Amino acid sequence: MPFPSDVIRHLAASKRALSSPAATLDDAVRHCDLFTTLDPREDVNAGDDPHPSIIEVRRRERAGGGDLPEGIATMAARLRKRVRFDLLFEEGDAAAERIAKLSGGCIRHALQIVRDAVNEQDTPPVTAASVDRAAAGMQAAFARALPETYVPVLEHVAKTNRFPDDCKEEVKRALLQHLFVLEYQSGAAEPWWAVHPLVERCRKYRERP
Known part of the structure; x- marks a missing residue:
């Protein structure tokens, strides 16, 4: 089924907007739209794929478990292509790394956490507490849905x-x-x-x- 014209206009505007990372809160929300792809090779179908792109940000248990620094760095770099964390977030680029860990490497969830945290603020910076609340909201949704x-x-x-x-x-x-x-x-x-x-x-x- 073809997209309605208003959706096509939105997608076109989103692609233009991503010529550079968001430097305002309004742009940050738009840049974290699940249907705004950075590169077909990176974020293909992030919004509607039942198995969205997932970056390995953790080690297997047999390898000792815990964080995988290179995976976290890759995920944080993707987020920084969308948003100027250094300008908009209280924690700076460290916020991108923390969100990468919280998301488990799931692009869909990382973008949602960023968007929800930004939506709490009228002006920068987006506080660490806002990131915590955004993650807590997602955690609560998991808790309600988990049998x-x-x-x-x-x-x-x-x-x-x-x-x-x-x-x-x-x-x-x-x-x-x-x-x-x-x-x-x-x-x-x-x-x-x-x-x-x-x-x-x-x-x-x-x-x-």
Whole structure:
């Protein structure tokens, strides 16, 4: 189905706007529109793909777990192509790195956190507290949507970076579709999986008996 003319105009305007990173709050919101792509090779279908582009910002558990600095740097660089964090954010470029970690490398969620944090402010700078609240809002949405019956599967994924052998296909599909679990490819023959960082913060996940 073809796009309505107003949507086409919006997309065209967005592409022009991305000739340089946003230096105002209004432009920052526009630049973090999920349908505003930077480069087809980088952000293809970020707004409507059920498995949006995900950058590997974490290490596998067998490699020690924790953050993957080069992945975080790649993700933060993408965000800085859209927004002048050094001008608009209280934490400067460090805010981009923190959002990269909070998103788990999911472009869709990183852009949403930036946009929600910016929308809290009338004038710069976007505070660290605004970033925290934006992430907390996403965490709350995860908590509301997460069935408790999925938590044992998440715990297994967190420990092994794999789904349990007896995991039902519909459960696996739901966890990936709703991004409770993120899939990383990283050029390997087989993908691997990790629980979204904001799901790991949910009380439902942390305090299961």
